[in-house]
Amino acid sequence: MNPDVRVRFAPSPTGYLHVGGARTALFNWLYARHCGGSFVLRIEDTDKARNTQEAVQVILDGLRWLGLDWDEGPEKDGGHGPYFQSQREEIYERYFQHLHAGGHLYQDNGAWRFRSPREIVTVEDLICGRIDFDLTNPGTHPDMTIRRPDGSWIFHFVNVVDDIEMKISHVIRGEDHLSNTPKHLELFKALGKTPPRYAHIPLILNKDGSKMSKRDAGASITSYIDGGYVPEAVRNYLCMLGWSPKDNREKLEISETISLFDLEKVNRRNAHFDLDKCFWLNGQYLAQMSLDRFRELCVPVLNKAGVPFESEASLQPVLSIIKEKIKNLTEVPLWVASFFTDHYEYDSEAVQKTLRQPKSGERLLALASEFESLHAWTLPEIEAALKKTASVLGFKTGDLVHPTRVAVSGRSVGPSLYHMLEVLGQKKTVTRMRRTTELFSL
């Protein structure tokens, strides 16, 4: 445990949370939690042109959805704020004057540039190792601009100032910043401050190795939120992109990931994103989570879809028989609806395949009568009645099972039939079976 460990996630509000950014946030968060340190969220909104409240909200929502709570940041003051760069003007001005007084700055066409000391700068990276950058040639490494003619600030400068002011101990960020690091080190030196430790994590690319852009499947965290994914599953998948517990396990409780996580064990090669595997893990989480958690996730989805369930309690038995069968929350309304409404749709293909068959009406009516006569509506009773009817009529079990399923739910896929009927109830089952034969004139 080391409370002096302070890390930060510093996104700029571009209007969406990229999956790579989310993983950067995740690794920062994991490291902070592992060390017992602090996770700071800082919004880098120096580019006034494209800053909106909504764009910030998308980031906050995404992080919260993934369960990445910050100790300091927007809506959570921790004594190092404000946490929006747009509100830190005086701080930057102060540091600017300091650099200016030290003779490190000069003006060029109205913009302010930092005069590089022209040295070989060594980066000691926790993941990439020791790297020497030769900055002695102005031709290949021009002096960086830190302030525009209109007085606004450039990324490199404010990023460094904030890391100093916020007492950041470890900078964990994407590898796209590795080549920027020597510049930042020059700034720390000129300001007379000790730089933080650096850890550059590899990038996430598309499965084919191309750069992942906003439009690509799985690129935006919003697409998981809206796409029926379970947050803990997505978080787990992201943990395994560039890191692993080294023992071939892939589904890991977050608490265990926290205790095992370490920067030294992070991979050095770029990861190619595989949505199929994320989807598989989502199904694993769904199947194995508690019924209460499942209900918690299903309720908003059902409400949004307008499925008229009576109460959360009435949902429980229904959800318990579908939980292990679905792989994505978006499937839930379709699997649940027919339990709560008589106006379910009949899938035309299913009707054609199982109802529009010789003697299907006879079978359904016979079974409905048998069901009606049952005194106890339990799993074994239902199963026995169906098998008995099948044998009396001279049909195979499946010849009764399939039409019955379509009759009471409108679909050819669903939970185990006996469980489904038990939950539906005796009366509804019988009514629906008879109604179906009339509806299709069987």
Place this chain on the structure above:
RNA sequence: GACCCUAUCGUCCAGUGGCCUAGGACACUCCCCUUUCACGGGAGUAACACGGGUUCGAAUCCCGUUAGGGUCGCCA
């Protein structure tokens, strides 16, 4: 173009000089289980980029080539 990072099955992750005729997972194919769809169980296809070294011995260390990615902004 210059500089930097990387290089094991299609993909993710193991492997840090001998235990590797390279292991686990996703995807794919086949089989079993089965009232549907899934789950589960079993089997299979499939990789150390290439070339030089070092060493008794290399996926593991070194060099080069090639390939991929990144940075070189008055974007962040």
